[in-house]
Amino acid sequence: GRVERVELRRIALPLVSPFRTSFGVERERDILLVRVDWRSTDGSSTEGWGECVALTEPTYSPEYVDGAQHVITEHLLGRLLTGDDLHASDVATRLATLHGHPMAKGALEMALLDAQLRAAGVSFGDHIGATATTIPSGVSVGIHDDVDDLLATVQRYVDDGYVRIKLKIEPGADIEHVAAVRELIGPDMPLQVDANTAYTRTDGRHLARLDEFDMLLIEQPLPEHDIIGHARLADEVETPICLDESLVSASGTADAIELGACEIANIKPGRVGGYLEAVRIHDLCVDRGVPVWCGGMLETGIGRAANAMLAALPGFTLPGDISASTRFYERDIVVDPITITDGHVTVPRSPGFGFEIDHAFLDSVTTSTATITR
Ligand code: OSB
Ligand code: MG
Numbered sequence: 001g002r003v004e005r006v007e008l009r010r011i012a013l014p015l016v017s018p019f020r021t022s023f024g025v026e027r028e029r030d031i032l033l034v035r036v037d038w039r040s041t042d043g044s045s046t047e048g049w050g051e052c053v054a055l056t057e058p059t060y061s062p063e064y065v066d067g068a069q070h071v072i073t074e075h076l077l078g079r080l081l082t083g084d085d086l087h088a089s090d091v092a093t094r095l096a097t098l099h100g101h102p103m104a105k106g107a108l109e110m111a112l113l114d115a116q117l118r119a120a121g122v123s124f125g126d127h128i129g130a131t132a133t134t135i136p137s138g139v140s141v142g143i144h145d146d147v148d149d150l151l152a153t154v155q156r157y158v159d160d161g162y163v164r165i166k167l168k169i170e171p172g173a174d175i176e177h178v179a180a181v182r183e184l185i186g187p188d189m190p191l192q193v194d195a196n197t198a199y200t201r202t203d204g205r206h207l208a209r210l211d212e213f214d215m216l217l218i219e220q221p222l223p224e225h226d227i228i229g230h231a232r233l234a235d236e237v238e239t240p241i242c243l244d245e246s247l248v249s250a251s252g253t254a255d256a257i258e259l260g261a262c263e264i265a266n267i268k269p270g271r272v273g274g275y276l277e278a279v280r281i282h283d284l285c286v287d288r289g290v291p292v293w294c295g296g297m298l299e300t301g302i303g304r305a306a307n308a309m310l311a312a313l314p315g316f317t318l319p320g321d322i323s324a325s326t327r328f329y330e331r332d333i334v335v336d337p338i339t340i341t342d343g344h345v346t347v348p349r350s351p352g353f354g355f356e357i358d359h360a361f362l363d364s365v366t367t368s369t370a371t372i373t374r
Contacts, residue, residue: 002084007035008370020142022170022198023059029298030056032065034107038115048115052107053270053297068104081374088113106274118352128279130312134344138164138319143173147180163343164190164319170198175209182213194219201229204236217242217264230261240264250280257288268295286315294320301334305348305355312347333362
């Protein structure tokens with residue numbers, strides 16, 4: 001089959017409340033969506049959608065949404081709009097001589113996968129052998145200046161039914177915040193923290209003070225390239241060290257595990273170049289006995305549905321950051337947004353990534369549309 005037409009759509013979705021991490025504050029999500037029209041060899045045409053998880057600024061990783069759109073338009077698409085036999089599983093290989101840009105590449109692969117799986121009438125979950133029908137839902141809680149405000153926010157999420165709390169932390173907003181939240185939620189509720197690279201190698205003793213709060217993991221305490229630093233921290237701190245930003249490929253993940261830097265893995269498809277590489281990382285982590293969970297990037301219903309299918313693989317033994325769409329957005333661009341019931345998300349089952357676009361609402365939040373035809 002071949003890609004006949006690609007639409008790059010930018011949308012703006014206001015967040016229900018500001019989301020603060022150690023790298024900045026998000027108030028509105030500026031998202032790039034990719035729509036492909038894929039024509040199979042039998043002549044039928046199917047539309048597929050991908051979501052690029054790049055943020056507005058290069059704060060989480062080097063990618064940012066304008067840059068992603070530029071590299072897709074000027075460098076990536078040309079390599080996909082040629083020939084008559086393009087399959088989603090070829091996208092990474094076709095783009096391999098272009099360095100970096102995993103989020104941009106992943107969005108293209110996702111759109112193609114969605115189209116081809118819809119054409120075949122197969123869900124992505126079935127395609128990869130995912131088995132769970134529901135998955136436990138965790139929530140990522142931004143940094144709050146005021147501990148009482150933080151406790152009020154956490155209490156709301158507990159009341160909503162979330163089964164695991166993840167607190168964003170940074171130096172100055174860590175030990176006291178974790179202690180207060182642990183006290184609020186009690187000893188049995190799963191709790192973890194995410195530093196988004198805010199600490200340094202010399203913070204081992206400080207971070208070891210978190211051990212008494214019996215948390216699942218500490219996510220990405222050190223800068224992304226500091227694998228050895230994370231390995232040393234894993235020796236100094238009892239709480240398992242989990243990597244997010246550091247893991248950008250399957251081979252790099254295998255190396256980080258071998259070096260003792262990655263006791264738990266956060267898998268984010270966009271960060272690693274797409275859902276197919278995400279499955280490979282899942283498989284190698286299962287092979288090495290490393291628990292995995294699915295991270296999030298404030299996705300719309302497109303990415304949320306896809307993440308839910310991925311997280312239904314058997315190696316995803318820890319609750320992920322797949323919360324209800326209403327955690328971030330008043331209204332979603334899909335017809336049947338992700339919700340939580342008894343703390344769980346129902347895994348979509350329909351073909352492709354299992355969402356349906358709410359076209360009228362999508363149009364109303366669209367800020368620009370560009371079309372590329374071959
Ligand atoms: O580090 O996991 C992260 C959001 C944007 C960028 C990085 C991260 C996050 C989150 C939110 O923690 C996860 C979500 O989508 O719920
Ligand atoms: Mg993280």
